[in-house]
Amino acid sequence: MSQSKSIHTVRESHLVWNNSIPPVKRVQSGEIVDFLCVDASNGQITCDSTVEAIAQFDTTRLDQVNGPVYVEDAEPGDVLEIEVMDVKTDVWGWTAIIPGFGLLADEFPEPQLKIWKIQRDTTTPDVGYAWFKPGIKIPIAPFCGEMGLAPSEAGMKGSKLYLPIQVKGALFSLGDGHAAQGDGECCGTAIETPISATVKLTVHKSFKISEPQFMTAGPLAAQTNTAPFYCCTGIDSDLLEATRKAVRSMIEYLQRVKGLTRPEAYMLCSVAVDLKLCEVVDMPNFVVGAFLPMSIFVENE
Numbered sequence: 001m002s003q004s005k006s007i008h009t010v011r012e013s014h015l016v017w018n019n020s021i022p023p024v025k026r027v028q029s030g031e032i033v034d035f036l037c038v039d040a041s042n043g044q045i046t047c048d049s050t051v052e053a054i055a056q057f058d059t060t061r062l063d064q065v066n067g068p069v070y071v072e073d074a075e076p077g078d079v080l081e082i083e084v085m086d087v088k089t090d091v092w093g094w095t096a097i098i099p100g101f102g103l104l105a106d107e108f109p110e111p112q113l114k115i116w117k118i119q120r121d122t123t124t125p126d127v128g129y130a131w132f133k134p135g136i137k138i139p140i141a142p143f144c145g146e147m148g149l150a151p152s153e154a155g156m157k158g159s160k161l162y163l164p165i166q167v168k169g170a171l172f173s174l175g176d177g178h179a180a181q182g183d184g185e186c187c188g189t190a191i192e193t194p195i196s197a198t199v200k201l202t203v204h205k206s207f208k209i210s211e212p213q214f215m216t217a218g219p220l221a222a223q224t225n226t227a228p229f230y231c232c233t234g235i236d237s238d239l240l241e242a243t244r245k246a247v248r249s250m251i252e253y254l255q256r257v258k259g260l261t262r263p264e265a266y267m268l269c270s271v272a273v274d275l276k277l278c279e280v281v282d283m284p285n286f287v288v289g290a291f292l293p294m295s296i297f298v299e300n301e
Contacts, residue, residue, distance in 0.1 A: 008033040013042075013064040013175065019150035019167045023070035026169075029203040032085065035066045037175045039094070040145065040192045047092040047115060054096055054111035065146050067173025074170040074203045080149060082161040082172070083200040084217075087142040089179045091118050093130065093193035095267050102188035103247055104266065112263045116191055118179055130179060130191060133264070135299040138180050138272055144197055145176030145190065158217030164209050172201060184275035186247050187266050227295035237284040243275060246290040258297070272296055 010033060012024040027033060039045065042061040045053050074080060097112040099105070118140060120128040128140040143156040149163050150171035163170075177195030232253055234245025247269055254265035272293060279287035 007031075008069075010035045010066045010069060013037070013066045014068070014173065015061065015064050017148060017151055017173075019152070019171060021068055021150070021171070023068050023169065023171060025067075026070045026072060027201060028072050029074070030200065032198060032200045033069055035174055035195075035197045035199070037066050037144075037177050037195050037197065038064070039090075039194045040064075040176045040189075041094070045094050045096075045113070045192075049094070049113065049115065051111050051113040054098060054113055057098065063146065063176050065148070065173040065175035068150060068171035069173070069201065070169035070171060071201050071203055072169070074165050075168060075205075076152065076166055077208060078165045078170075079204040079207060079209055080163050080165050080170045080172060081200075081202040081204055082147060082163065082174075083202070084144070084157055084159050084161070084197070085200055086196075086198040087144060087157050087177070088196045089118050089128075089140065089142045089177065090194040092116060093118055093179045093191040094189070095187070095191055095271055096189050097187050097263055097266060098189070102266075102270075103184070103186040103244060105188075107248075108187070108263060108266060110263070112267065114267055116179070116193075118191075118193065128179075132268055132271075132296075136258075136268070136296055137298045138191070138296055140179045140191070141181075142177065142179055142193075142195060143181075144174045144195070145178050145181075147174040148172070156217050160215040162204075162209060162213045164211070165203075170201075170203070174199065180271050182269060182271055182273040182275070184243070184247075184273070185270055186243075186273070186275065187270035189267075189270060191271050227293060229291045229293055231289045231291050233278065234288045234290070235285050237286070239277075239286045239288070242286045242288040246275065246288045247273070250290040250292060253292075 181190030232249035
């Protein structure tokens with residue numbers, strides 16, 4: 001648990017976004033709240049699990065969030081600022097290929113499970129990494145995969161998220177802890193891990209927004225921006241198919257150049273490769289790039 005000035009700790013969780021769920025805490029605007037969250041499998045996967053656990057998955061229990069937290073004086077039309085003050089992972093995480101789920105679900109019918117050991121720098125606790133396999137080292141960048149408010153109908157440390165409030169009290173929840181993720185999370189899972197998260201909740205009445213907005217904690221690729229990236233592109237008039245082409249090409253590159261199996265390459269894409277929309281002007285085609293940070297390959301360590 002991080003050191004904070006919070007007097008509120010939230011352990012309770014729920015599985016749906018619904019304004020009929022009673023709040024588990026009531027806080028004043030500007031107060032700090034700690035959330036203690038299990039992993040996205042809701043405890044169905046542990047550090048000792050094998051691939052057989054995927055076959056027994058109860059998908060109705062996935063992606064629970066902790067909360068909801070009622071913020072006093074929050075009214076519909078106001079804005080809730082969520083300042084992420086700290087996110088800490090557990091010492092383990094998991095990534096899986098789940099049959100029927102993910103960008104290339106039709107090409108990966110067999111389940112796969114990777115259990116990660118998450119290590120932190122002994123002198124710089126905020127710096128850490130997880131080994132995919134010998135020679136491939138993933139820097140961790142912990143964040144909350146889900147944050148939200150109750151609907152009107154019946155991130156990473158240092159970032160700020162702004163959400164339009166739809167119901168009285170806002171009813172804020174968060175969860176789905178990730179140690180690392182590529183933009184796109186293409187196989188359907190990141191490095192899923194239990195987390196402790198500390199956030200400050202502040203109500204704003206002086207401006208309004210209609211969709212979520214956010215401020216990042218720094219550069220979008222702060223942990224890898226000193227090394228080159230390898231990019232595979234996909235071009236198609238259908239944006240989803242362009243994305244599939246880019247990921248498929250990156251999988252082939254990782255097999256050919258790095259010697260990974262096809263499932264290994266798919267999972268590595270999900271935790272380390274960033275998908276970007278590179279071109280929209282040359283209609284009818286879209287260009288999607290899959291960007292691989294070459295800094296994760298550390299054969300000499």
